[in-house]
Amino acid sequence: MATQAGRLTQAHRQRGLFAQQEAVIAAAILVMTFVVSLANPDFFSATNLLDIAVNTAYIAVAAAGMTMVIVSGNIDISVGSMLGVCATIAGELARNGTPIPIAFLAAVAAGGLIGAINGALVAYARIPAIVVTLGMLSILRGGLILVTQGRWIESLPEEFFFSQRSTLGVPNPIWVMIAVTILVGLFMKYHRFGRAIYAVGGNAEAARLAGIDPRRVYMFVFVMNGLLVGLAAVLYASRFTAIQSNAGQGFELAVISGAVVGGVSILGGTGTVIGALLGSLLISLIGTASIFLKVSPFWLQAVQGGLILLTVLVDVVRRRRRA
Amino acid sequence: MKKTLFTRSLSLLALTGVLLAACAAPPPAAQPAAPAQPQPAAESQLPAGWKAGIPKNPPDRKGKKLVIRDVPKLIGIGYFAATTKGMEEAAKELGNIDFKTDAPTEAKIEKQIEFIDNFITQGVDVILFASNDPVAIAPVLKKALDQGILVVGYDADAQEDARQFFVNQATFEAIGQALIEDMVSQVGEEAEVAIVTSSLTAPNQNRWIEEMKKYASSKYPKLNIVTILPSEEDQQLAFKATQDIMKTYPNVKGVFGLSSVAFPGAADAVKQAGKCGQIAVVGLSTPNQMRPFVKEGCVKSVVLWNPIDLGYAAVYAARAIADGELKPGDTVLKAGRLGELKINGSEILLGPPFIFNKDNIDNFDF
Numbered sequence: 001m002a003t004q005a006g007r008l009t010q011a012h013r014q015r016g017l018f019a020q021q022e023a024v025i026a027a028a029i030l031v032m033t034f035v036v037s038l039a040n041p042d043f044f045s046a047t048n049l050l051d052i053a054v055n056t057a058y059i060a061v062a063a064a065g066m067t068m069v070i071v072s073g074n075i076d077i078s079v080g081s082m083l084g085v086c087a088t089i090a091g092e093l094a095r096n097g098t099p100i101p102i103a104f105l106a107a108v109a110a111g112g113l114i115g116a117i118n119g120a121l122v123a124y125a126r127i128p129a130i131v132v133t134l135g136m137l138s139i140l141r142g143g144l145i146l147v148t149q150g151r152w153i154e155s156l157p158e159e160f161f162f163s164q165r166s167t168l169g170v171p172n173p174i175w176v177m178i179a180v181t182i183l184v185g186l187f188m189k190y191h192r193f194g195r196a197i198y199a200v201g202g203n204a205e206a207a208r209l210a211g212i213d214p215r216r217v218y219m220f221v222f223v224m225n226g227l228l229v230g231l232a233a234v235l236y237a238s239r240f241t242a243i244q245s246n247a248g249q250g251f252e253l254a255v256i257s258g259a260v261v262g263g264v265s266i267l268g269g270t271g272t273v274i275g276a277l278l279g280s281l282l283i284s285l286i287g288t289a290s291i292f293l294k295v296s297p298f299w300l301q302a303v304q305g306g307l308i309l310l311t312v313l314v315d316v317v318r319r320r321r322r323a
Numbered sequence: 324m325k326k327t328l329f330t331r332s333l334s335l336l337a338l339t340g341v342l343l344a345a346c347a348a349p350p351p352a353a354q355p356a357a358p359a360q361p362q363p364a365a366e367s368q369l370p371a372g373w374k375a376g377i378p379k380n381p382p383d384r385k386g387k388k389l390v391i392r393d394v395p396k397l398i399g400i401g402y403f404a405a406t407t408k409g410m411e412e413a414a415k416e417l418g419n420i421d422f423k424t425d426a427p428t429e430a431k432i433e434k435q436i437e438f439i440d441n442f443i444t445q446g447v448d449v450i451l452f453a454s455n456d457p458v459a460i461a462p463v464l465k466k467a468l469d470q471g472i473l474v475v476g477y478d479a480d481a482q483e484d485a486r487q488f489f490v491n492q493a494t495f496e497a498i499g500q501a502l503i504e505d506m507v508s509q510v511g512e513e514a515e516v517a518i519v520t521s522s523l524t525a526p527n528q529n530r531w532i533e534e535m536k537k538y539a540s541s542k543y544p545k546l547n548i549v550t551i552l553p554s555e556e557d558q559q560l561a562f563k564a565t566q567d568i569m570k571t572y573p574n575v576k577g578v579f580g581l582s583s584v585a586f587p588g589a590a591d592a593v594k595q596a597g598k599c600g601q602i603a604v605v606g607l608s609t610p611n612q613m614r615p616f617v618k619e620g621c622v623k624s625v626v627l628w629n630p631i632d633l634g635y636a637a638v639y640a641a642r643a644i645a646d647g648e649l650k651p652g653d654t655v656l657k658a659g660r661l662g663e664l665k666i667n668g669s670e671i672l673l674g675p676p677f678i679f680n681k682d683n684i685d686n687f688d689f
Contacts, residue, residue, distance in 0.1 A: 042570055047570070048570055051566050055559070152587070164595060239562075240559075241587070241591050241615050242615060244584065249557065250557065291552065291564070291567040291568070291571055292567065294550070297553055
């Protein structure tokens with residue numbers, strides 16, 4: 001079964017330039033950085049580039065999980081609410097004197113638990129993922145408002161601010177982002193179970209006949225996604241002096257956009273974690289570049305929306321050629 | 324089982340829709356108050372064009388004991404605990420008032436209507452309210468007026484014809500001026516400043532910005548607003564926008580944060596960039612949200628209104644109406660320690676905004 005899955009993606013690889021969306025996005029990032037730096041040299045300062053990377057880190061970590069979910073042929077639009085819930089859990093525990101590592105682990109575990117509920121409903125109750133996670137989105141958001149009453153979490157202990165610190169001169173969120181991308185990337189490319197995600201997303205029935213249980217794959221990707229959103233929540237929460245009570249509103253769209261722009265096909269079966277990282281970076285870069293170039297912020301959303309439409313269009317064209 | 328082209332296109336379409344919606348998620352627009360219906364002139368001495376409600380055959384309450392019930396949007400939050408505190412203070416000062424706040428624990432209009440309905444049945448003298456929905460609350464308030472109960476709003480208005488007076492906590496003009504004055508006091512009259520707003524289409528914020536520009540251009544022409552960036556009620560976005568402002572406009576001396584999310588986000592960015600004291604952060608938010616920054620000194624002051632004063636004024640207005648001292652057409656209200664408050668039509672103006680700073684911020688919990 002692993003070999004079949006392997007062949008499936010091998011076929012995708014050979015589809016020429018269009019299939020190499022990661023390369024296109026990487027090139028776009030380089031060109032854009034170069035051009036904007038010509039117009040405003042401050043853009044190319046170490047501080048600015050690090051700021052962009054740090055601002056992208058929590059999106060990219062969640063985008064790695066989202067990549068698995070989307071490749072398997074599903075979607076998770078509850079990640080924004082999940083981020084808010086996990087960030088609140090980490091903050092509340094830390095404020096009440098729980099040792100910081102345990103508070104962080106609890107946030108990650110909570111994400112995994114919510115992911116497991118999503119996964120079970122999709123895999124075993126066979127409810128479409130968009131419906132399950134839409135429901136979860138509202139349930140968690142409502143619960144969050146009820147519990148926090150709109151109050152931000154403040155007076156956090158100094159050790160809580162993991163994301164404000166650096167290791168070897170590089171801010172911690174960047175290390176986490178790199179580690180997650182490499183680990184999840186390697187897993188999806190080489191591990192049997194990682195290959196199975198592509199197989200199920202490409203053609204669930206064929207994968208089932210080849211001996212892969214799609215339900216186990218669905219369960220797995222949702223749990224992994226939950227854990228990674230929990231990790232993203234830790235990066236988010238420990239970045240600011242106080243944690244916003246409705247944190248993560250609209251986060252799902254940043255994450256999905258990042259993955260889609262990075263070449264993860266929303267129809268399932270193709271896409272890579274490195275692509276999702278690059279897609280998220282490109283979107284952040286456009287946001288900051290527009291400010292540096294003093295472009296009216298009214299244009300920003302149109303440009304980002306256009307970029308998403310363009311990549312989806314490319315995906316459709318690519319599929320039609322194959323068909 | 325292969326997906327048909329149709330289902331694929333359909334799901335694709337659905338997703339594109341979701342993503343597009345993301346890119347242009349509009350902010351929750353403020354509920355537009357429906358146009359008030361002209362009130363048939365129930366009483367002959369009404370000024371021309373008076374659109375606010377009038378109670379039907381109210382009993383003579385001059386100098387008599389008043390039963391006042393206050394129904395805010397919800398109870399259990401600091402903000403409305405503060406308005407209640409001011410109301411209790413006024414009730415005690417005036418004496419001869421039986422005052423109580425009672426409202427749902429969630430900001431739900433259906434529940435709020437139930438509370439008001441109960442008070443109508445009990446036959447109270449005055450209902451004070453801060454509405455969860457200006458249109459939906461109107462019928463029950465009109466029912467109260469029909470039974471001779473006095474109705475006064477504060478904080479969040481209803482349709483004009485569903486209440487007699489409304490205590491307006493802050494006009495756009497007053498807030499705009501206070502923000503500019505606060506900034507100028509920190510960065511001087513000649514400086515570059517930037518604005519981080521909530522969303523570019525938020526009606527309140529846009530009105531404030533308009534008033535700020537108007538005031539600055541007439542009084543401080545050398546105060547230059549270099550850019551206005553959105554934060555979409557997202558702390559992370561406000562943080563990032565402020566980071567980018569500091570890098571793109573290295574001469575910027577101050578940043579305005581125009582919402583309870585934009586302000587702390589901007590303050591955090593300035594703080595983490597190590598620029599406290601070099602770049603002033605001025606804005607609108609609640610004391611709780613800004614307390615850590617004010618305590619650290621990164622933010623010197625927070626502009627808002629004082630909810631204690633707001634509640635205080637509402638009870639003074641109710642007493643004055645009952646005593647026949649506040650009538651349609653009046654232009655001032657004597658409100659105890661607040662002095663004389665201006666009245667614009669049927670809106671009582673609380674006056675200039677309140678400035679929270681290191682010294683007084685601990686007196687507030689909202």
